[in-house]
Amino acid sequence: MKLLPLVFFFLFSPFVATATPMKLAFPENYAPMIWTENGQMKGVVIDVLNTVLRNKLSIETQYDGYPWARAQVNVKKGLADAFITIPTPERLEYTVCSKEPVFFGNIVIYTYVNHPKRDEILAIKSAQDLLNFVLVDYRGNGWLKSKLPDAKVVWTDTLEQTYKLLANKRADIIIRDTVNFDFFARDHKYTDRIEKTSVIVDTINIHLCINKKSEYASILPDFDNVIKDLRKEGTIEAIIDSYTKPSVPMN
Template sequence: MMSIKRRDIIKGLGAVAAGACCDLSGAGAKAAQPLIIMHNEDFPPFEYDENGTAAGILPKKINTILARSDEYIAIHRTNPWRRAQQIIRIGRADGLSAYPSLERLEYIGFNETPLETITLGLVFAKDHPKRAEIESISSLKDLKKFRVVDVFGNGWSKQKIAPIVDIEWVQSFDQVFEMLAKRRTDVHVVVSLKTAKWQFRHLGARIKDVTFMPRPDLSPPIPIHFGLRRTLAGYETILRRFDELYDENRSI
């Protein structure tokens, strides 16, 4: 399991210190509080690992919101999604951006205003013998007729789909597409149209045998919120301040 080291925090604060003016009279000045934020290393374009750095819509948006004040600074880290959440659960990191599933609410508090909302789609093999049946799915309950695959750590799927059908969990979207293409499973419920478009644009030949069908009718939009572990001192105050800063510029 990844270790968050003190030098990581110092490195993250370096950019702030480098740009700050030296105020010899500012004895009352307060340093920004570092918040170690974990991200899914494989959820593009929202969050992903790019050459060892957290990239994507969500880390950028968090930085933009916090930049409106000098109270907090985010230090972003990526990991496989299930591991990233476990690191927060045991108190070795502070927060994330995610759907507020019942399981996450046990140890994470979330802000009020969603950072993003996402809608569903289905991914399946182009030559699947039951393609017509998959395309005619009219509700999540219809998934019980099929074999479903998903990536470990998807809290929405665990809460909404796992009670309907046993999900085969894998480590990455690459594995999802490989299993679908080889028809070792039937369907993947992708929780974001943006994610599906990114994958189909960037993964090239690896997904040439599968297809994507937007299905926003299968579920209300899924909210992605900013969250902090409940064991973090003052987490509720930080979340309220985060919402205040967010509301000041809703055009982010």
């Protein structure tokens, strides 16, 4: 009879009974959101997920970094349970995603300083206008592939390589949220060669997406509730601020 409470604990506690940690796959070089340093994943995403999954939901986690395209394949094949990303139609074929976005923000245009077609770039009104320019982006970017499959793109393996190529005038435009560039711009590494414009081409919502066959797919309602609470408390914004300084002036 003394064993009865313990039996009920394991039968009805939703997260302790799992045999393996929740495996999350990430791009290995996407600072400050996520990157690998000395064999460990770190960044905004890790801090937020540790707060939600480990601290609030008591879920053991395993974080692994890969080239972004490979990370997505691992989730699709069930080699990893989940990733944090934009829920595109292709990704929704094999995942279920949180209703609450973990992060959200504007997608803005970056170009190199003194671009000869700067006035045309500042006049861009929609994603379709970008087809007139050469873009640079990292492999596996779902936003660009879904919005502009016919765009002229120079693909790179890492996020920072995109800034290097743009700074060296190897492409016309980068389309990205502001957090990434603000992180790299903290030491003014690119601000003398890259212009962050005020042109917004889209807004994005980034969600936790879990493989439909994963044992962790059932945690999403609890995950949503915790994310809502953290956003109200300002916790997520504070984590992002800890990695970035104020944005460089917009034109």
